[in-house]
Amino acid sequence: MTEHSEPKPYDVEQPVAAGRDEVWDAVTQPPVLRQWFGWDHDGLDHEIQQIFVDEATLTSPERMGWPDSSFLEVTGDDDRSTVRAVRIGDPAADPVAFDAMEEGWRVFLAQLRFLLEERPEGLRRTVHLTGSARGRGVLALADGEALPLGTRTAQVMTADGQLVLVSGHEPLDSPEAGRIEVVVSTFGLGDDAFAEVRDDWTQRWAALAREAVVTVA
Known part of the structure; x- marks a missing residue:
């Protein structure tokens, strides 16, 4: 080697x-x-x-x-x-x-x-998700049209204006599960609205990914 x-x-x-x-x-x-x-x-x-x-x-x-x-x-x-x-x-x-x-x-x-x-107007607040999953499943979870940014990273715009970036250690079209990171960017949300976004993504992520972790400030 x-x-x-x-x-x-x-x-x-x-x-x-x-x-x-x-x-x-x-x-x-x-x-x-x-x-x-x-x-x-x-x-x-x-x-x-x-x-x-x-x-x-x-x-x-x-x-x-x-x-x-x-x-x-x-x-x-x-x-x-x-x-x-x-x-x-x-x-x-x-x-x-x-x-x-x-x-x-x-x-x-x-x-x-x-x-x-x-x-976008207002301060950015994010939800950062990590865990092990298949890329295709994560892109489907984002519920929007995926724009590839290389083989391991893609961008999705959700219907309610969230920017979702999905990045995997494996190519996103691989049938094998691998470590995935997701950044969900929101702008101008108050505490209650952001809490709804955080809780929604936390629930969906826990159901999909192994060793799921959610990080917010």
């Missing part, structure tokens, strides 16, 4: 129907980052500060890089932009192997696109 000293490379690209300057602000300003990056948990603000402020080096044109040589860049004009998350990595690594960072960027950049294109 060949051992690789570096992780696999990735290049995750997301077009956004928003101007370059607005997108750059969204990836550099912590209050906006909180509206699309990751999911709610007690350490989210610290995570954003560490990744995008303390450890990031900003260069021109709009690019930020990290010590592992990975980088995030924004290109485009006043109307449309492209965001890329890139890691050079080891070219000999298996290109189809699961990589948590790669799939994470697929999820997060889709959440960024939703924020800037749909412009």
Whole structure:
């Protein structure tokens, strides 16, 4: 077996129907980052500060890089932009192997696109689900048309405006169950309305996934 000293490379690209300057602000300003990056948990603000402020080096044109040589860049004009998350990595690594960072960027950049294109009102509140399940079953649970974002990640818009991102260690069309993460993003909900969303997803998730865990802030 060949051992690789570096992780696999990735290049995750997301077009956004928003101007370059607005997108750059969204990836550099912590209050906006909180509206699309990751999911709610007690350490989210610290995570954003560490990744995008303390450890990031900003260069021109709009690019930020990290010590592992990975980088995030924004290109485009006043109307449309492209965001890329890139890691050079080891070219000999298996290109189809699961990589948590790669799939994470697929999820997060889709959440960024939703924020800037749909412009939902109010603060984002999320439900984060983890467990073991088949991808097809999870996508059916989301109850909406799935938009593939690679083989392991997909986006679903529910009828009531929730953005659901599903990401699996196995390809989502695999007949085998594997670890799945789901981020449900809501905007502008009060405590009672959000509690209904949380409880609904908790019940459905417990019925579908093994080792089901639900995280909210």
